[in-house]
Amino acid sequence: xxxxxxxxxxxxxxxxxxxxxxxxxxxxxxxxxxxxxxxxxxxxxxxxxxxxxxxxxxxxxxxxxxxxxxxxxxxxxxxxxxxxxxxxxxxxxxxxxxxxxxxxxxxxxxxxxxxxxxxxxxxxxxxxxxxxxxxxxxxxxxxxxxxxxxxxxxxxxxxxxxxxxxxxxxxxxxxxxxxxxxxxxxxxxxxxxxxxxxxxxxxxxxxxxxxxxxxxxxxxxxxxxxxxxxxxxxxxxxxxxxxxxxxxxxxxxxxxxxxxxxxxxxxxxxxxxxxxxxxxxxxxxxxxxxxxxxxxxxxxxxxxxxxxxxxxxxxxxxxxxxxxxxxxxxxxxxxxxxxxxxxxxxxxxxxxxxxxxxxxxxxxxxxxxxxxxxxxxxxxxxxxxxxxxxxxxxxxxxxxxxxxxxxxxxxxxxxxxxxxxxxxxxxxxxxxxxxxxxxxxxxxx
Amino acid sequence: xxxxxxxxxxxxxxxxxxxxxxxxxxxxxxxxxxxxxxxxxxxxxxxxxxxxxxxxxxxxxxxxxxxxxxxxxxxxxxxxxxxxxxxxxxxxxxxxxxxxxxxxxxxxxxxxxxxxxxxxxxxxxxxxxxxxxxxxxxxxxxxxxxxxxxxxxxxxxxx
Numbered sequence: 001x002x003x004x005x006x007x008x009x010x011x012x013x014x015x016x017x018x019x020x021x022x023x024x025x026x027x028x029x030x031x032x033x034x035x036x037x038x039x040x041x042x043x044x045x046x047x048x049x050x051x052x053x054x055x056x057x058x059x060x061x062x063x064x065x066x067x068x069x070x071x072x073x074x075x076x077x078x079x080x081x082x083x084x085x086x087x088x089x090x091x092x093x094x095x096x097x098x099x100x101x102x103x104x105x106x107x108x109x110x111x112x113x114x115x116x117x118x119x120x121x122x123x124x125x126x127x128x129x130x131x132x133x134x135x136x137x138x139x140x141x142x143x144x145x146x147x148x149x150x151x152x153x154x155x156x157x158x159x160x161x162x163x164x165x166x167x168x169x170x171x172x173x174x175x176x177x178x179x180x181x182x183x184x185x186x187x188x189x190x191x192x193x194x195x196x197x198x199x200x201x202x203x204x205x206x207x208x209x210x211x212x213x214x215x216x217x218x219x220x221x222x223x224x225x226x227x228x229x230x231x232x233x234x235x236x237x238x239x240x241x242x243x244x245x246x247x248x249x250x251x252x253x254x255x256x257x258x259x260x261x262x263x264x265x266x267x268x269x270x271x272x273x274x275x276x277x278x279x280x281x282x283x284x285x286x287x288x289x290x291x292x293x294x295x296x297x298x299x300x301x302x303x304x305x306x307x308x309x310x311x312x313x314x315x316x317x318x319x320x321x322x323x324x325x326x327x328x329x330x331x332x333x334x335x336x337x338x339x340x341x342x343x344x345x346x347x348x349x350x351x352x353x354x355x356x357x358x359x360x361x362x363x364x365x366x367x368x369x370x371x372x373x374x375x376x377x378x379x380x381x382x383x384x385x386x387x388x389x390x391x392x393x394x395x396x397x398x399x400x401x402x403x404x405x406x407x408x409x410x411x412x413x414x415x416x417x418x419x420x421x422x423x424x425x426x427x428x429x430x431x432x433x434x435x436x437x438x439x440x441x442x443x444x445x
Numbered sequence: 446x447x448x449x450x451x452x453x454x455x456x457x458x459x460x461x462x463x464x465x466x467x468x469x470x471x472x473x474x475x476x477x478x479x480x481x482x483x484x485x486x487x488x489x490x491x492x493x494x495x496x497x498x499x500x501x502x503x504x505x506x507x508x509x510x511x512x513x514x515x516x517x518x519x520x521x522x523x524x525x526x527x528x529x530x531x532x533x534x535x536x537x538x539x540x541x542x543x544x545x546x547x548x549x550x551x552x553x554x555x556x557x558x559x560x561x562x563x564x565x566x567x568x569x570x571x572x573x574x575x576x577x578x579x580x581x582x583x584x585x586x587x588x589x590x591x592x593x594x595x596x597x598x599x600x601x602x603x604x
Contacts, residue, residue, distance in 0.1 A: 319564070319565075320561060320564065320565055320568060320572040320573075320575050320576035321565065321572055323572070323575030323576065324569060324571035324572040324574070324575045325571075329575075330574075330575045333575055333576065333578070334575075334578035335578075338491035338505070338506040338509055339491050339506075339509045342503070347509075347510060347511055347514045348511065348513065348514060350468055350511045350514075351509065351511075387468050387469070387470060387511070388468075388470075388509055388511070389490075391490045391491075391492065
């Protein structure tokens with residue numbers, strides 16, 4: 001009897017502690033700051049820059065809707081959730097937030113009423129934002145954004161899966177608390193780059209592989225998994241480490257800078273969700289910050305074991321006589337060669353090469369299939385839409401033709417990504433068809 | 446975008462100085478800046494081939510070629526194709542077979558056929574099919590095939 005009472009007591013205490021832990025409103029280091037004083041125009045302008053670097057627009061703004069009024073649908077296997085209105089509207093937006101409320105949402109994923117945010121909001125990354133940047137961001141959202149009275153949409157996840165308190169344990173396990181701490185062994189530029197890549201830039205949301213609980217396996221360079229490339233939403237987000245094949249091992253810091261500044265360089269052009277990240281975020285960042293990001297990324301070592309044999313260019317020209325013998329070469333000549341060249345070398349920075357392309361070297365072939373089926377999005381660089389864009393071949397090529405031509409590209413010019421299965425093209429065709437019942441709606445941004 | 450003042454392009458054995466952004470498609474330079482309107486704009490996506498020109502003897506869809514990529518190369522458009530021996534024979538075959546109907550795609554078709562015959566003087570039927578992927582809305586494909594077939598036969602042969 002005594003034993004039973006004791007164990008009952010232990011259980012009750014554990015439940016009580018658990019309940020307190022998972023429903024508490026955590027403390028914030030910014031509790032003592034007077035929110036109403038954060039309205040200086042320089043601070044608002046700085047906040048706008050932080051919002052650009054954080055790409056808040058990507059999820060919180062829909063095309064043809066007021067800026068930051070939310071409503072983006074993100075499908076999860078258990079139902080859809082919607083991004084929220086973060087304009088300063090007092091009823092439907094975040095106009096009633098104090099700085100402390102704002103800090104908890106952005107860096108800790110806890111709303112003012114104590115409910116936990118789904119980590120679709122990249123708060124594990126934003127946790128690294130400095131106090132100063134959080135204050136600036138707050139000033140911008142309170143005073144630099146037009147209020148919108150667009151109501152929020154309710155999440156469609158059914159009870160009991162819609163309970164938020166378990167997310168407190170998720171956060172406890174998978175996030176690091178505290179903003180970015182400078183690494184004293186590295187210089188100022190490296191630290192600035194690390195701060196931007198890990199924090200505002202939340203590059204890891206797409207480029208770091210995720211674990212079973214959908215947590216990013218690493219949040220900084222202490223692990224070789226950080227930014228090591230990940231498959232999500234029908235795209236392969238390549239490694240941002242010095243991997244020769246699947247990463248940026250062959251890129252210089254200048255190449256990385258060009259990619260973030262112009263959306264293109266001699267090696268690659270943005271596609272998939274990176275187009276949004278470029279259109280809304282990286283192109284607006286200062287040269288100094290972009291060079292810092294490039295400097296930091298180029299400091300991350302590659303992993304030859306994961307990355308495989310380094311790509312070696314084997315020049316080949318696809319000719320009519322090759323094409324007469326081989327259906328895949330024929331498709332290449334008719335459909336691909338006009339832009340990417342009979343030699344697979346593309347046209348400078350304007351049309352990317354296929355020889356040595358990450359998507360043709362990675363064993364994950366999702367990006368190669370996806371961009372062939374659906375083309376690339378519109379790149380708007382400094383207000384000017386791109387002149388050259390990958391067209392969609394969804395209507396023109398069959399699954400078999402796409403599999404054949406991609407297998408050809410992935411095994412020519414020294415590329416060693418390997419063959420593409422017809423089945424995988426069929427699947428991705430279905431999943432990226434907006435009319436299908438199993439369409440991927442969430443594009444992690 | 447950077448402006449290239451004084452971009453020099455070699456077109457039909459002439460040097461032209463043009464002042465365009467370096468990513469301007471070659472087709473726009475040829476048609477709009479230089480007024481060589483024999484080369485046509487079709488789809489703008491390298492799908493149809495109406496804009497085909499020769500760059501260093503190879504057929505190129507000029508709507509997707511940044512002008513800067515053509516600097517230092519010899520560009521040939523339909524206006525000068527008869528100054529080329531092979532091109533001249535192609536045009537003659539086109540006339541013999543009365544290939545064009547509306548004619549819009551035909552300058553591109555002639556360029557593609559010329560490039561093929563320059564690279565492969567006696568192409569097989571399969572090589573012709575593989576190399577000529579230009580579209581024709583009038584459906585002149587049979588006439589095009591007949592014209593190229595005539596040219597593909599070895600001289601003096603009876604294949």
